[in-house]
Amino acid sequence: MYEENDNILDQVTSSEYKYGFVSHFETEDAPKGLSEETIRFISAKKNEPEWMLEYRLKAYRHWLTMTEPTWPNVSYPPINYQDIIYYSAPKQKINPNSLDEIDPELRRTFEKLGISLQEQKRLTGVAVDAVIDSVSVTTTFKEELGKQGIIFCSMSEAIQEHPELVRKHLGSVVPPTDNYFSALNAAVFSDGSFCYIPHGVRCPMELSTYFRINAANTGQFERTLIVAEPGSYVSYLEGCTAPMRDENQLHAAVVELIAFEKAEIKYSTVQNWYPGDKEGKGGIYNFVTKRGICAGDFAKISWTQVETGSSITWKYPSVILKGDNTNGEFYSVAVTNNFQQADTGTKMIHLGKNTRSRIVSKGISAGRSNNSYRGLVQVARHASNARNFSQCDSLLLGDKCGAHTFPYIEVKNNTAIVEHEATTSKIGEDQIFYCNQRGIDTETAVALIINGFAKEVMNQLPMEFAVEAQKLLAISLEGSVG
Amino acid sequence: MAIDTKQFFNNKFGEQQVNGSALAGFRKKGLELFNHVGIPPVKHEEWKYTRVNSLFNDGLRYDLNPAAPSAADIEKFRLPHTVSATSLFFINGVYNESLSEIKHAAKDLVILPLETAAAGEYSDLVEKHLGHSASYHPDGIHALNAAFTHGGVFILAKKNRLIEEPVYIYHITDSRGGFTFAQPRILVYAEKQSQVQLVEYYGTLGNEGSFTNEVIEIVAEEASVVDYYKIQHEGAEANHVGTTHVRQLGKCLTNAVTISLSGGLIRNNLNMIMESEHGESHMYGLYLLNGKTHVDNHTIVDNVQPHCFSNELYKGIMDEKSTGVFNGKIFVRQDAQKTNAYQSNKNILLGDSANVNTKPQLEIFADDVKCSHGCTIGRLDEEALFYLRTRGISEKNAKSLLLHAFAVDILENIKPQSLKAFVDQIISERLDFNF
Numbered sequence: 001m002y003e004e005n006d007n008i009l010d011q012v013t014s015s016e017y018k019y020g021f022v023s024h025f026e027t028e029d030a031p032k033g034l035s036e037e038t039i040r041f042i043s044a045k046k047n048e049p050e051w052m053l054e055y056r057l058k059a060y061r062h063w064l065t066m067t068e069p070t071w072p073n074v075s076y077p078p079i080n081y082q083d084i085i086y087y088s089a090p091k092q093k094i095n096p097n098s099l100d101e102i103d104p105e106l107r108r109t110f111e112k113l114g115i116s117l118q119e120q121k122r123l124t125g126v127a128v129d130a131v132i133d134s135v136s137v138t139t140t141f142k143e144e145l146g147k148q149g150i151i152f153c154s155m156s157e158a159i160q161e162h163p164e165l166v167r168k169h170l171g172s173v174v175p176p177t178d179n180y181f182s183a184l185n186a187a188v189f190s191d192g193s194f195c196y197i198p199h200g201v202r203c204p205m206e207l208s209t210y211f212r213i214n215a216a217n218t219g220q221f222e223r224t225l226i227v228a229e230p231g232s233y234v235s236y237l238e239g240c241t242a243p244m245r246d247e248n249q250l251h252a253a254v255v256e257l258i259a260f261e262k263a264e265i266k267y268s269t270v271q272n273w274y275p276g277d278k279e280g281k282g283g284i285y286n287f288v289t290k291r292g293i294c295a296g297d298f299a300k301i302s303w304t305q306v307e308t309g310s311s312i313t314w315k316y317p318s319v320i321l322k323g324d325n326t327n328g329e330f331y332s333v334a335v336t337n338n339f340q341q342a343d344t345g346t347k348m349i350h351l352g353k354n355t356r357s358r359i360v361s362k363g364i365s366a367g368r369s370n371n372s373y374r375g376l377v378q379v380a381r382h383a384s385n386a387r388n389f390s391q392c393d394s395l396l397l398g399d400k401c402g403a404h405t406f407p408y409i410e411v412k413n414n415t416a417i418v419e420h421e422a423t424t425s426k427i428g429e430d431q432i433f434y435c436n437q438r439g440i441d442t443e444t445a446v447a448l449i450i451n452g453f454a455k456e457v458m459n460q461l462p463m464e465f466a467v468e469a470q471k472l473l474a475i476s477l478e479g480s481v482g
Numbered sequence: 483m484a485i486d487t488k489q490f491f492n493n494k495f496g497e498q499q500v501n502g503s504a505l506a507g508f509r510k511k512g513l514e515l516f517n518h519v520g521i522p523p524v525k526h527e528e529w530k531y532t533r534v535n536s537l538f539n540d541g542l543r544y545d546l547n548p549a550a551p552s553a554a555d556i557e558k559f560r561l562p563h564t565v566s567a568t569s570l571f572f573i574n575g576v577y578n579e580s581l582s583e584i585k586h587a588a589k590d591l592v593i594l595p596l597e598t599a600a601a602g603e604y605s606d607l608v609e610k611h612l613g614h615s616a617s618y619h620p621d622g623i624h625a626l627n628a629a630f631t632h633g634g635v636f637i638l639a640k641k642n643r644l645i646e647e648p649v650y651i652y653h654i655t656d657s658r659g660g661f662t663f664a665q666p667r668i669l670v671y672a673e674k675q676s677q678v679q680l681v682e683y684y685g686t687l688g689n690e691g692s693f694t695n696e697v698i699e700i701v702a703e704e705a706s707v708v709d710y711y712k713i714q715h716e717g718a719e720a721n722h723v724g725t726t727h728v729r730q731l732g733k734c735l736t737n738a739v740t741i742s743l744s745g746g747l748i749r750n751n752l753n754m755i756m757e758s759e760h761g762e763s764h765m766y767g768l769y770l771l772n773g774k775t776h777v778d779n780h781t782i783v784d785n786v787q788p789h790c791f792s793n794e795l796y797k798g799i800m801d802e803k804s805t806g807v808f809n810g811k812i813f814v815r816q817d818a819q820k821t822n823a824y825q826s827n828k829n830i831l832l833g834d835s836a837n838v839n840t841k842p843q844l845e846i847f848a849d850d851v852k853c854s855h856g857c858t859i860g861r862l863d864e865e866a867l868f869y870l871r872t873r874g875i876s877e878k879n880a881k882s883l884l885l886h887a888f889a890v891d892i893l894e895n896i897k898p899q900s901l902k903a904f905v906d907q908i909i910s911e912r913l914d915f916n917f
Contacts, residue, residue, distance in 0.1 A: 071527065381835075396849035399816065405844040411859045414831035418859040420842065426849040 030087035059176035059186030151196040158194035173256040192222035197232035208237040219250040228263035261296025273309035280339025283311025290317035294326035302329040318347035321355035336369030345375035350386040359390035365401035372404040504600035512628025548574035559685040563900035575664030576633030596634030615727035634667035639676035648679035658688030672706040691719035704732025725751040756790040767796035768892035771804035778807035785818040800836035825855040
């Protein structure tokens, strides 16, 4: 049976990355390399106010004093930060008034990706902000959202039109000094999404951003900021793809979520950056800082992520439970295949009273990949009655991959109840045998079992994404029996 | 004031007897590593929660040829019912032959000063096995012990011998002359089909404070059974870093029980290296802390070969301002298929200012394995307390009953009855348990 399984493994792992095409449209790039000039160039290009430039330069100067972290359980050749193009924008008319004005090549790109910018998306009721390379191309459903006072636009637009909101919240959760990549991002971020939900408003549709790296030698540095005023609710989705290229590309994003009293933010990611080829050549370095803060009482932040892409993932969506009775959740499925490396997990910082957090992490490794869960649950001295439950399970498909868990638990309050459990195993031969017996072939059986393994997380995804994510999981892994 | 440790220990290094010592090369290598890495800084990942660099201060006393305290001073540390047993005494980290009593027959057990063993008929064994732990602990603290491998002991359990009476090893630190540094070193070799039990016990004379940095390496051959017990019950000023490195060379069974009851800053490293197929090991730990005691248990289970089984259970009760740290690593190498490795860490926080930092860690490179770890941090079960209260048991008694039951789980695994009774008594007194 082993041999047969190996064959299936070979067949399936050779399936191609289907978003690997390159689109050809004219772009406008910043010169290669990073310096104060590059930053001034980006800032000027975006016609930014003085304070924004100051903010960037300050971050850059701080970045110069920092060293790249080496603690994640990943290895890659040193990144030459001077060999990256920090700004690349499709040349097109600024601020298109209607979708017809968008470069047709651009529109085709998004259609190929299955993201229609056309109004037919109305049927599924998802508002989309599409970011290609460094800039946001278009945002749909703006008007309809505007009626309820919801602001959903690109970051550069927000800086122009809502400077007071951006200035107040930008960097308040992830300060530029937080870590190496957040400093880099703060210095050179080019675009991203901004979302503001006013007091008491329940956002009527899913908000979604689609990120795409297209140009070669570029790095993508986007910045997302979501502010949920008291009593509001928003569900936000994010998807990403990139063309197949032999060289590695850097993606260092920062996402900040702020939930005030009784607000709820649900943030879902389906990350499918180009993972590199079967020999581990190429692929995206996905070094992302994501953090949310439950600033008011009874606030809730929930992260859901399906990670299938990137050659290296380094990402810890975190929640700071500052208000009393706040709630943080983290659901993750991370799939690695071939030579991919993932070091991902979460941080739950309990500061308020009666705070609760829940972590469910499912890691699936195949090929020669390495998949690590790294999490921190911290209960501060005065965070009484904190409650945490963490579960991280790993599934190994193949005898050359690795699964690792590094949970850090730090408790300083004696009323806290913290539980952590983790298991590592492979798909049981008895389970497959059971399916075979009932006429289900091995490949389908494995898909069935993996789907069951990841179900707990998949259930957390909004409907529109759940289907896509499940397909993605199938493409990445189906049949990889160990 | 902190001292320049490199300068201090390099000066000290010359005081060791060099002439003809078979260990000279080994020490030199240790010193070189120490000079290279130094004392672990605060940011060192392995020493994140336990900071040892604050222990090296002015007035640090490190005597390589300490004077023996009086027999009466020593006698009070002796564990009950051990008069007829082999007792080995280390004074400030140096083995003292005249105080020690070897009651075992020579056909069962060989006990020699490490240097004698390294120069004599066991030189091959010493050369082969001494310092194996260094690859798992490439830090300055471990290297420091190697650099001062002086006055150690070599213990060999003979082939086919079932040794019933445990070997008691007492580490006495005499701190009456000031803050004392001590570095004991032990190498144990269990030959094929031998069975041996070791008990390590620590005591301090005086209140000036001490820092013991111990390394014990145990090698178990085919079909041997080694039980190892470590009992820490010292003064609040007694600090300790101990490394117990167990290496399974053949299919065998090794057990370790670590009990930490009091002390200052305590770090226990326990390694189980499963280098042979079908090896089995059990690790149990209990830390019952109060005051400002800080206990850090770092365990490593390295599964190198397939079909091994390991089980690990550590339990802690933290009262007052104490801190409990647990870091359990399980490595499963690529060849180690069919490994079963389990790990569990349970903590109860009693004190308002007590802390727990735990990091159960799995690193797995083989697919056909069953590995799990779990950890919990919590308080006493309200419902269990309520149940006992409704049966007329006072709250205080109900609490001590539950805590005692929590701790006894670990004590069950201490096989020598007198030792178990001794530890149980300390725990019962501490918990006010009198049923």
